Amino acid sequence: QVQLVESGGGVVQPGRSLRLSCAASGFTFSDYGMNWVRQAPGKGLEWVAVIWYDGTNRYYADSVKGRFTVSRDNSKNTLYLQMNSLSADDTAVYYCARQDTAMVPPDSWGQGTLVTVSS
């Protein structure tokens, strides 16, 4: 079955960096676009970034553009999110979610990893 497992979250000081990973299994990873979506504590869902199935295109939310970088390694079935210049506003659970094509929404989500930005 489809499995997405995020890792790399934790407590980090403002201004520092963190890299999240999302390990995929149970499907052909290289066939799917992948998204990062975050959810601040007690808040709604905020899309962060998407990377196409082959890595050729990437798009970001304005709130993270220039600070976050999404990447993937299809040989390792793994998605990444490099987060730099973190601030308290980035505190959230970060989910990875697969998306078959742009014609359909993300259909499978991981359990999420919590990132807390605090001094």
Add this chain to the structure above:
Amino acid sequence: DIVMTQSPDSLAVSLGERATINCKSSQSVLYNSNNKNFLGWYQQKPGQPPKLLIYWASTRESGVPDRFSGSGSGTDFTLTISSLQAEDVAIYYCHQYYSNPLTFGGGTKVEIK
């Protein structure tokens, strides 16, 4: 950016009764080339990731009970739970995937009356 506005913020419904959630997008999410609305609905229970219920505004995801239905077109959409069950207590989000940035509604919390 397309802004998604849900109403109400919360609602309490008796078991077996109908629950209706509305969602309005700031611009049309109807993709003219295939006449499909790029609008989805998610259910999120506490401590869990979102679960896709509906896509293309009215197509149920595989395995989703048929008491869940979606309707609407263009900018106005509705999620209906025809007969609320205890396991339907959750927050429901509408979502547009018509254009980047992808955006979500603020959520509607459904509880048992």
